[in-house]
Amino acid sequence: MSKAPHISIKGLSVSFKSRTGTVNALNNISLDIAPGSFFTIVGPSGCGKTTLLKVLSGVLQPSGGEVLFDGVAIDKNKVQGQVGYVFQRSLLLPWRNALDNVMLTMEVARRDMSRADREREARHWLNIAGLDGFEKRFPHELSGGMQQRVSICRALAFRPKVLLMDEPFAALDEITRETLQEELLRLWMQTETTVVFITHSIPEALLLSEQIAVMSARPGRVLERIEVPFPRPREEATRELPEFGAMAGHVRGLLRHRDPATAKAQ
Amino acid sequence: MYRVGVTVGQILVFLLFFAIWEGIVDFFRIKPVILPPPSRIAEVMWEQRALLLTNTWPTFVAISLGFIYAVVTGFVIAVGIAYSRIVRELTYPFLVTAQILPKIAFAPLFLIWFGFGLTPKIVIAALIAFFPVVINTAKGLSSVDTELLQYMDSLGASGWEKFTKISLPWAMPYFFAALKISITLAIVGAVVGEFVAAGEGLGYIINASNISLDTELMFAAIVAMSLLGIVLFLVIVAAERLFVNGVEENGGVQATM
Numbered sequence: 084m085s086k087a088p089h090i091s092i093k094g095l096s097v098s099f100k101s102r103t104g105t106v107n108a109l110n111n112i113s114l115d116i117a118p119g120s121f122f123t124i125v126g127p128s129g130c131g132k133t134t135l136l137k138v139l140s141g142v143l144q145p146s147g148g149e150v151l152f153d154g155v156a157i158d159k160n161k162v163q164g165q166v167g168y169v170f171q172r173s174l175l176l177p178w179r180n181a182l183d184n185v186m187l188t189m190e191v192a193r194r195d196m197s198r199a200d201r202e203r204e205a206r207h208w209l210n211i212a213g214l215d216g217f218e219k220r221f222p223h224e225l226s227g228g229m230q231q232r233v234s235i236c237r238a239l240a241f242r243p244k245v246l247l248m249d250e251p252f253a254a255l256d257e258i259t260r261e262t263l264q265e266e267l268l269r270l271w272m273q274t275e276t277t278v279v280f281i282t283h284s285i286p287e288a289l290l291l292s293e294q295i296a297v298m299s300a301r302p303g304r305v306l307e308r309i310e311v312p313f314p315r316p317r318e319e320a321t322r323e324l325p326e327f328g329a330m331a332g333h334v335r336g337l338l339r340h341r342d343p344a345t346a347k348a349q
Numbered sequence: 350m351y352r353v354g355v356t357v358g359q360i361l362v363f364l365l366f367f368a369i370w371e372g373i374v375d376f377f378r379i380k381p382v383i384l385p386p387p388s389r390i391a392e393v394m395w396e397q398r399a400l401l402l403t404n405t406w407p408t409f410v411a412i413s414l415g416f417i418y419a420v421v422t423g424f425v426i427a428v429g430i431a432y433s434r435i436v437r438e439l440t441y442p443f444l445v446t447a448q449i450l451p452k453i454a455f456a457p458l459f460l461i462w463f464g465f466g467l468t469p470k471i472v473i474a475a476l477i478a479f480f481p482v483v484i485n486t487a488k489g490l491s492s493v494d495t496e497l498l499q500y501m502d503s504l505g506a507s508g509w510e511k512f513t514k515i516s517l518p519w520a521m522p523y524f525f526a527a528l529k530i531s532i533t534l535a536i537v538g539a540v541v542g543e544f545v546a547a548g549e550g551l552g553y554i555i556n557a558s559n560i561s562l563d564t565e566l567m568f569a570a571i572v573a574m575s576l577l578g579i580v581l582f583l584v585i586v587a588a589e590r591l592f593v594n595g596v597e598e599n600g601g602v603q604a605t606m
Contacts, residue, residue: 137499140499140502140503141502141503142499163502168503174494174496174497176497178518178521179594190514191505191506191510192505221594
């Protein structure tokens with residue numbers, strides 16, 4: 084599989100027409116995301132984070148600016164099949180068991196693979212995610228954490244160059260979330276995939292990423308880009324570092340102080 | 350253990366119903382022409398088994414063909430409604446209005462249009478079985494999670510792939526909920542067709558024995574009809590078990606009549 088692309092977002096704006104007028108979801112966003120990196124966008128609810136991911140996945144056309152993968156502007160057809168997507172809800176197909184759910188992405192995006200190869204690959208990912216023995220279970224027979232694991236396996240199984248994750252752990256309990264964060268890092272380090280991760284949890288952003296972009300409330304703008312220096316593997320002890328607390332405080336300050344100002348400006 | 354107890358209890362309710370029936374007929378010495386006891390109905394069913402069986406076949410054919418026509422056309426129109434705004438906006442008010450009409454009232458008219466025999470039975474059965482299929486299947490196809498469809502888009506799925514891999518299986522619980530309603534309506538339609546425009550079939554036997562005041566035979570035909578209905582309903586339930594996976598009992602889908 085070819086290497087992950089260098090993603091550059093240039094002056095990206097997205098606005099929707101609603102009954103009450105035009106809503107600016109994203110306003111002049113520019114970001115560079117290095118190939119193979121773990122990039123997190125932190126911001127309050129409604130800052131257009133999800134909109135940004137939808138543009139990156141080619142599902143939504145921007146109203147201004149552009150997104151380049153390795154210098155080439157993406158359009159719907161070029162980006163499709165290159166990006167994996169994990170949502171806050173697992174969005175598994177209830178009529179497919181875990182194995183068949185993981186195979187879905189390969190059926191669509193990797194038509195060159197034989198059925199046997201797809202199944203082998205799907206079993207491989209379920210195995211890495213610790214879901215041995217659950218291949219034939221249907222989603223309603225799995226816990227929320229397991230469903231989300233299957234969803235991550237489904238997104239990774241077709242070996243996308245970019246993995247987009249939209250608050251994937253937000254609906255999970257604390258313990259499950261921490262386990263899955265560690266698992267995600269482990270999975271990511273085994274691939275060359277670029278991860279673009281969205282969260283409103285500051286500790287989650289600091290624990291997982293190499294870089295963070297802090298966004299303001301609607302219309303979403305990038306307030307600051309932060310390099311996260313903590314050595315890998317990061318685990319429980321990383322959260323206890325004094326620098327971790329200081330950095331979390333800084334991000335929290337950004338989000339707190341900019342919010343009322345933005346509200347006033349509107 | 351609890352499940353077994355409930356099953357035994359459920360069977361007892363049926364037995365109790367027939368026992369009370371038998372007891373009342375016995376106690377009040379009700380004439381068989383008014384209400385025959387269940388034991389007598391069972392006897393008549395055995396005595397008249399050849400007649401009942403030969404007349405079950407045409408009824409079965411009318412129900413099945415009417416049901417199949419209803420399901421096929423209903424499904425095609427539902428796809429049109431779900432995927433085309435024009436089709437949806439133009440046809441929906443008409444369908445909803447037509448659904449409210451008492452379609453059975455048209456039965457004598459179909460005798461004039463289609464003559465005597467199989468055709469009017471099929472038409473009535475198809476006509477009343479059709480609406481639940483259209484409305485529920487369209488509802489199922491339109492209720493597909495849009496994020497799921499966007500997910501398929503991001504993978505580069507074709508329209509056909511989205512339909513076969515997502516929308517169609519998504520709508521299956523709705524479709525089968527509709528089929529269960531439709532099959533019972535198709536039975537009603539076929540019987541009404543046989544009341545007005547047939548020389549054979551269980552509906553015809555019921556009607557004929559009514560005229561000759563043969564209440565015992567009438568009940569025997571009603572029971573045969575009910576058994577046919579139960580068998581057909583169970584066939585749909587079995588098909589549902591086969592085709593609808595991973596959804597808990599009933600899947601929470603409520604069908605519209």
